[in-house]
Amino acid sequence: MPGRPHLTRVPPARRLGSARSRGVVASAAACLVLAGCSSTPTIEDHDLSAADRAACEALVADLPETLAGEDRVAVEPEGALGAAWGDPAYVLTCGVPEPADYEPTAECNVIAGVGWYVTDDQLADQGEDATPIALSRTPYVEVLVPADYRTLGIDRALAELAPALEEHLAEGLSCL
Template structure:
């Protein structure tokens, strides 16, 4: 229909200007980024722990236990500590999920989200300009908040797929979060 955004089968309506694929940039989880650039780094990724309520910690633990063994065609790899509230997939951790991250400092109630399979993913506007940079979408429509680090080399080939694959497990284990447009 004229005037409707282009739809990819299996994905929610996301206007092309806010598509997550090739338009995301920047954003780095320090430990994962350091591992990606340091020579000789092992494939084990360190995931930072955040100060969470008991209820949020329990929700994150249940989420992590139920995360898939593969994501966007990448196998799950080990993380440190072993009981981290997150997971990683792919050699050198193509995708790194961290549960219980704080609300982004620049979030505004009128912020736009890209909705993929019912989950609203937020990224600051300054991260949308350079597809050669890493992306860190944050699922603000679910709580506790979840962040996914996606290295630049995987932005065009799998970010929408990865976020779509994560949506059902996020909706199952996490509560309603912030609203975004």
């Protein structure tokens, strides 16, 4: 028809992936662009003697590639005295200080020969992350156990770590 503009139908843009995966990608992109966040676990460095640093380095080099069924993942900074597995990540940090709330009469849980101190409130609340500290070995090692893994039990991961801790770390505090 004269005088009428010619309209061409343009097909809608194709989107790859499911709506859920597009949302995850968009959320991750927004997180990286807007907030500068990263899912790579960060290991805090602590002031250690040369002997303790050497023990932690040997431990980290000997840690397993999987922990409680989760694959080992990169950590920041590279070369940190720790390791991580899964997402959310179990995060092991070697060379942590003795917990400020630890008392010599406090109980600890012995799992596969290693005594782990966990605060009573963390033991009681399965919905929160837990941070058991291996006080029976030195330098001390802390493992962040995300709440997502709590119902499976903390024991499996800690038992899998025990052989490496016993091989590379000295005797620490005795457990009650």
